[in-house]
Amino acid sequence: MSERIREKLNILADAAKYDVSCSSSGGTRKNDNKGLGNSHASGICHTYTEDGRCVSLLKILLTNHCIFDCAYCVSRKSNDIERAAFTVEEVVSLTMNFYRRNYIEGLFLSSGIFKNADFTMERLVRVVKKLRLEERFNGYIHLKTIPGASDELIREAGMYADRMSINLEMPTEAGLKLLAPEKSHQDVIKPLSFVQNQIIQFKEEKKLIKSVPKFVPAGQSTQMVIGATPETDKDIMQTADAFYRNFSLKRVYYSGYIPISNDNRLPVLGSQPPLIRENRLYQTDWLMRFYGFHVNELLNDANPHLDIDIDPKLSWALRNLHHFPVDINIVSYQMILRIPGIGVGSAKKIVQARKFGKLRIDQLKKIGVAYNRARHFIKCADTPYQLKDYQSTQIKSFILAESQSKYIKNDVNQLILF
Amino acid sequence: MIIYLIDGSLEGLLCAVFEWFERKPGPVILKTVQHYQPDAFIQTFQVDNDLNKADRVWKGLQRKLDKRWIRHFYCTFLSELPEAYSSLFEFACYIFSNPPGAEANYGNAHVLALSQTAHKVEREKHRMEAFIRFEHTADGMFYCGIDPDFNVLPLIMNHFKNRYADQRWIIYDLKRHYGLYYDLHIVEEIQMKNVESPENVENIESAEHKENPQSIQIPGNLEGACSTENETTSKVWSKPAKNIRSDKESLYAMLWKDYFKSTNIVARKNTKLHIQHVPKRYWKYLTEKRQDS
Structure with missing residues (x-):
């Protein structure tokens, strides 16, 4: 019995690991029924895998049987792998027992499509209903919306789940058609907008009637595979931006493609996953969401790709040197956020601290500014007078010479002659 | 220059602030008894604990600072770092000698030190919320022993109480020799004998009354402000059943x-x-x- 459970867990956790999302934030469920679990507003990462990704939720598939044959997916129909399926009770008891030991924040349940969309969705709903109603579980539940499932089922799922997500898979329609001819972006957009409309509707009703239940309180997210098809960073980020705006998504995840198949439409087995590129895309995503950058400032027709050797914020600053240097003691908060080497935390501290007197270099360093990077772009109370105006290429080489990239193994810096 | 000697409790620290404003001795070096070495050239002043004085200072701080900063103050105290005491002392003196809003001056070394130390403590608290792994014992108890860098048990109590409302649990600080016990109704502070690692729990035969509970003795006041309800009443933990892991x-x-x-x-x-x-x-x-x- 326990051997079979181990086997199933290994197969179905392995199949689910390519879903990147593991966030458990935004849940608002309170433990008011003396049951188990209480959401933590900011989420908790209970451990990290050896590849450095957070483990917050028990991320499993209900089954890896699937009727689709998408080239990028391990669980595709034509792939010769072991198949397994959990029963509803097994998922519930695993979740409860892991949660009781403080291993996890909750459950991330996804599934291959068996028989049809409604049949699969109905099973997922049964799991969450049992957890919420019978086991009085108040932990976090992230549920996959199955494309093509009926509105009633999706609506019912949303009453019990904290977050729902549905994967875009490929950043462009053309890319998706190439690898998964049976799918289209429209399949994703329909349920996304349905859930979003429901969220808005429930919120409106809640304003009038307090007892209206929660509906997907932690919002929706989606995921794109990067590097399987030849899209530019500009295509990817513009798609992401459009989805953030149109469906008020909480997150878009970027998943560097890990070669899993000999299909000649895809990168060959054994090639390195595009980790740096993935990292740069996340940086761009953060700049869009928290630093007030517009996607077109970072990526446009003149610069369709992100720099690999420097981060997108520095790259933007070097392209726009006419904005700099700025005086840290005068300039607006929005502009401080745009200075390379200064993050949200430092920017907020600077804005508060400068009311008490002009800030000096030593204070900036203590506050947490990466001064060696920022010094090319700022002026403060005791900045030494500088006669020479440096070119952006020179500044870039100064910064690269000082910083140690975690990706570049051996130094490739050009000698500086002047 | 004068050395102020305190016993390391929050009460003592607050009294030191009171004494400074009473005497205005100029620059002060704050030392705890634990880290004190007599100095031939500097006079030492022993700060006596006085609940009334401490309470006055504490109320004063609460008037001047918002909840977030009171929590920073409390967290910095829980860090138990030797340098944290003087940061807290200097910070309190700075706050009282300046108009309201002075805590936003991150250019001030003590303000920054407080904000950064509190950040470290909050990180440790968050790590404990993440890294605690309960073991289910045969008598139905969920047990975990920890040795956090800072004294974060008072900060994580509510989190675990709300989350694991339907199971009995113990979180024991092996380094500071006290723990929290939840009996399905309230959380109590307990002390166990001869506990070094989780494996030794089974050897516990008796538990003894904790003489000097870690929770600060300023009644209600502080705990309320820091949203760590003062429910910990230090209590004898009745003799546990034989602690062995449950079969599952x-x-x-x-x-x-x-x-x-x-x-x-x-x-x-x-x-x-x-x-x-x-x-x-x-x-x-x-x-x-x-x-x-």
């Missing part, structure tokens, strides 16, 4: 280890990042990182 415990520990392995993507291996997120000093308490069984 090893199965779920094994399943969790399996899951940890299966969810890893080998092609993306990044040991540096892994260790950055899960520092090695915590590994001994993590089921998935332990080598045994």
